[in-house]
Amino acid sequence: MSEPQSFIRKCVFSLDHKVIGIQYIVTGFVMAIVGGLLSLLIRLQLGWPTTLWPILETLMPNAYQSGVMSPEFYLAAVTMHGTIMAFFFVSYVLVSGFGNYLVPLQVGAKDMAFPLLNMLSYWIGLLSAIVMILAFFVEGGAAAAGWTAYPPLSAIATAVPGSGLGQTVWLLSMALFIVSFTMTGMNVVATVFSMRAKGMSMMRMPLTVWSYFISAVMGLLAFPPLTAAAIMLLFDRHGGTAFFLPAGLSVGGQLIDVGGGSPLLWQHLFWFLGHPEVYVLILPALGITFDILPAFTRKPIFGYRISVWSLIIAGFLGLIVWGHHMFVSGMSPFTGEYFSLATLLITIPMAIVGVCMLGSLWGAQLKMATPGLFILGLISLFGTGGFGGLFLGNATADIQLHDTYFVVGHFHLMIGGVTVFGLFAAVYFWFPKMFGRMMNEPLGRVHFWASTIGYYLVFLTQHFVGLRGAPRRYYSFASYEYLEGIATSNMFISTVAFILGAAQLLFLFNFAWSAFKGKRAEANPWRATTLEWTVPSPPPHGNFAEEPVVHRWPYEYSPDGADEDFAGQEVDGSTVPVTA
Amino acid sequence: MTDTTIDQFEGVSRADRQHRDYQLHLGMGMFLGTVTMLFGAFSSAYIVRGATSQDWQAVPLPSFLWWNTLAIIVSSVALEVARRAGGQDNWRRAGMWMGATLVLAMLFLGGQFAAWQWLWAAGIGVPTSPHASFFFILTGVHGLHLVAGLVVLSVAGLRLLSVDANDPASAHRAYLPMSLGAMLWHFLAALWVYLIIMLTLFA
Numbered sequence: 001m002s003e004p005q006s007f008i009r010k011c012v013f014s015l016d017h018k019v020i021g022i023q024y025i026v027t028g029f030v031m032a033i034v035g036g037l038l039s040l041l042i043r044l045q046l047g048w049p050t051t052l053w054p055i056l057e058t059l060m061p062n063a064y065q066s067g068v069m070s071p072e073f074y075l076a077a078v079t080m081h082g083t084i085m086a087f088f089f090v091s092y093v094l095v096s097g098f099g100n101y102l103v104p105l106q107v108g109a110k111d112m113a114f115p116l117l118n119m120l121s122y123w124i125g126l127l128s129a130i131v132m133i134l135a136f137f138v139e140g141g142a143a144a145a146g147w148t149a150y151p152p153l154s155a156i157a158t159a160v161p162g163s164g165l166g167q168t169v170w171l172l173s174m175a176l177f178i179v180s181f182t183m184t185g186m187n188v189v190a191t192v193f194s195m196r197a198k199g200m201s202m203m204r205m206p207l208t209v210w211s212y213f214i215s216a217v218m219g220l221l222a223f224p225p226l227t228a229a230a231i232m233l234l235f236d237r238h239g240g241t242a243f244f245l246p247a248g249l250s251v252g253g254q255l256i257d258v259g260g261g262s263p264l265l266w267q268h269l270f271w272f273l274g275h276p277e278v279y280v281l282i283l284p285a286l287g288i289t290f291d292i293l294p295a296f297t298r299k300p301i302f303g304y305r306i307s308v309w310s311l312i313i314a315g316f317l318g319l320i321v322w323g324h325h326m327f328v329s330g331m332s333p334f335t336g337e338y339f340s341l342a343t344l345l346i347t348i349p350m351a352i353v354g355v356c357m358l359g360s361l362w363g364a365q366l367k368m369a370t371p372g373l374f375i376l377g378l379i380s381l382f383g384t385g386g387f388g389g390l391f392l393g394n395a396t397a398d399i400q401l402h403d404t405y406f407v408v409g410h411f412h413l414m415i416g417g418v419t420v421f422g423l424f425a426a427v428y429f430w431f432p433k434m435f436g437r438m439m440n441e442p443l444g445r446v447h448f449w450a451s452t453i454g455y456y457l458v459f460l461t462q463h464f465v466g467l468r469g470a471p472r473r474y475y476s477f478a479s480y481e482y483l484e485g486i487a488t489s490n491m492f493i494s495t496v497a498f499i500l501g502a503a504q505l506l507f508l509f510n511f512a513w514s515a516f517k518g519k520r521a522e523a524n525p526w527r528a529t530t531l532e533w534t535v536p537s538p539p540p541h542g543n544f545a546e547e548p549v550v551h552r553w554p555y556e557y558s559p560d561g562a563d564e565d566f567a568g569q570e571v572d573g574s575t576v577p578v579t580a
Numbered sequence: 581m582t583d584t585t586i587d588q589f590e591g592v593s594r595a596d597r598q599h600r601d602y603q604l605h606l607g608m609g610m611f612l613g614t615v616t617m618l619f620g621a622f623s624s625a626y627i628v629r630g631a632t633s634q635d636w637q638a639v640p641l642p643s644f645l646w647w648n649t650l651a652i653i654v655s656s657v658a659l660e661v662a663r664r665a666g667g668q669d670n671w672r673r674a675g676m677w678m679g680a681t682l683v684l685a686m687l688f689l690g691g692q693f694a695a696w697q698w699l700w701a702a703g704i705g706v707p708t709s710p711h712a713s714f715f716f717i718l719t720g721v722h723g724l725h726l727v728a729g730l731v732v733l734s735v736a737g738l739r740l741l742s743v744d745a746n747d748p749a750s751a752h753r754a755y756l757p758m759s760l761g762a763m764l765w766h767f768l769a770a771l772w773v774y775l776i777i778m779l780t781l782f783a
Contacts, residue, residue, distance in 0.1 A: 225621030240707030
């Protein structure tokens with residue numbers, strides 16, 4: 001495989017999985033800045049609902065008429081924050097970005113199975129992100145029906161300003177996103193099936209690769225149905241059909257003359273994507289945990305095989321529990337009971353994974369650096385967030401808690417916390433491999449502590465606000481007497497949110513600065529065992545000078561008879577005995 | 581050792597080429613998996629929409645749809661004959677049957693469009709009734725996939741014209757899109773049989 005020489009083929013329209021991975025990661029962080037700023041605007045409104053912001057009026061005259069955020073813009077901000085963070089930040093950085101970067105390197109391949117498809121995936125993904133951002137600038141502003149786009153709000157153009165062109169743009173962007181994500185998923189599965197190095201049996205794959213593999217299979221199965229739903233919703237909006245529009249619907253005093261459809265049908269189709277999406281995002285974070293952790297505990301992980309099977313089972317169960325998002329939709333209690341039971345079943349594999357993480361820590365002499373710290377943070381959030389899930393998975397409790405800030409707090413600890421801590425850990429850990437330079441350690445530690453404390457203060461507090469009955473998606477709580485007590489909590493949450501946001505600037509600065517000025521990294525700075533650490537940092541085009549041969553599992557830390565306290569997967573049994 | 585190098589052409593060994601072919605078929609298989617899920621979602625929507633509403637009205641569908649169905653089934657069979665002939669290095673036979681496949685495929689696509697026109701002439705459009713909406717959308721989305729299949733098969737057809745029996749590279753170039761196209765086309769033919777049964781017998 002010859003390396004392209006021109007800048008355009010090497011860094012822009014590149015077929016190299018490492019370049020595409022980094023492109024995804026950078027795109028994802030740019031989108032995170034947009035999504036993050038939106039969340040700060042949301043918090044500004046909720047923390048100080050009566051304060052005037054003339055400066056924001058100057059910046060965004062439509063959204064801040066006479067210095068106050070308009071309720072319509074609030075809805076659009078909430079919708080776009082959720083959409084961008086889930087689909088264009090975490091998906092791009094953690095799944096498409098690190099998935100692309102790590103899977104071929106860790107299985108010992110020179111690239112993905114379909115490099116051209118891979119490049120296409122990124123450019124369609126970038127287009128999808130740009131289209132999503134453009135929604136802010138169309139008439140009526142961005143989509144405002146929530147990241148779940150429930151009809152009829154999303155189906156009738158006159159429902160709210162964001163239901164106009166903004167919603168159409170949202171649907172088109174999502175369709176592009178699904179196409180792009182499907183391409184990446186096919187690549188990951190094909191690479192794992194057909195590109196593994198000699199000796200790399202499935203049961204010798206790092207858990208990172210396993211988790212990307214499971215996540216890709218889930219994406220391939222769960223995402224196409226939303227394409228079908230999006231096509232039908234577009235026809236409801238522009239073709240005069242009534243798939244999702246119920247009969248007898250009146251909007252603004254006007255009876256809508258089409259009807260007979262089922263808004264619940266959309267909810268089922270959406271959550272058939274929406275729930276697996278959570279697992280598509282969180283499984284890689286869990287897989288990465290098992291590969292970063294032993295570099296800092298210097299001992300083999302606990303329970304490799306049972307973790308593999310637990311991730312597979314959790315992935316499978318994740319495909320059949322979407323209804324637990326719809327307990328209050330009026331579904332039959334029997335159906336609700338099924339979805340409750342299936343959901344609570346997931347606690348078994350997930351608890352096993354959690355126990356294996358703790359078992360991997362047991363008795364270790366921790367020598368911590370930033371990636372390891374973020375992994376500890378991840379494990380902690382996984383536990384705390386998981387406890388909240390026990391309440392929500394139970395239909396009886398969920399009926400009380402549904403659509404309150406309890407839910408908001410819960411999913412920000414899990415899909416917004418575990419995944420984000422996982423991707424931060426991944427950045428700090430693989431940054432030397434990507435750029436040949438180390439990230440700054442003291443800055444990383446400050447970033448970790450500010451993030452961890454910030455996350456807990458913001459999102460744990462939101463659990464309690466939710467227990468007091470504060471509903472999500474409300475623009476202001478000022479007119480509800482029973483919620484007067486949460487004003488202080490909201491101000492507190494907002495203040496911490498701004499500190500949390502500021503802490504992320506440290507990370508962005510550290511990332512940009514270290515890429516050019518960081519300390520030079522050696523090939524294997526963490527003394528880790530997987531194959532990517534056997535090649536130079538950054539790895540050359542084609543990754544491996546000669547095809548690697550794998551002799552052992554990826555967790556051979558502190559083995560008997562080795563000079564060092566680890567043996568890479570490429571070390572053969574003659575020097576260090578093979579344990580698995 | 582000679583086994584893997586004897587068929588080396590264009591600098592690629594037989595083993596590498598077979599591996600690449602395997603990857604491409606795997607990719608096609610996954611793509612068909614996503615199409616299955618796509619139409620699975622449409623099907624469940626069809627069932628739910630039909631069961632939960634009062635406004636469902638079955639619209640009449642032209643009877644020549646069954647001729648269309650016959651056309652796509654026969655095209656699928658013809659393609660399989662062509663593919664097997666190609667596998668036995670009988671390129672003339674493969675080319676003939678591929679020609680038949682392409683004619684029948686276009687007949688089917690034309691027939692589907694004729695069905696739309698038949699409905700439009702009868703005053704039935706996408707929004708007329710949920711059944712009509714589903715008919716138009718399902719045939720439309722299925723048709724888009726057929727167009728993709730037709731492109732692949734046309735590439736195979738063109739390459740079949742220039743197969744040189746003494747040049748294994750040219751044979752492989754023709755056989756690969758035929759084999760991948762066959763996977764796609766058989767799938768789409770079976771999908772159509774499923775769709776027409778759903779749209780007529782469960783209207």
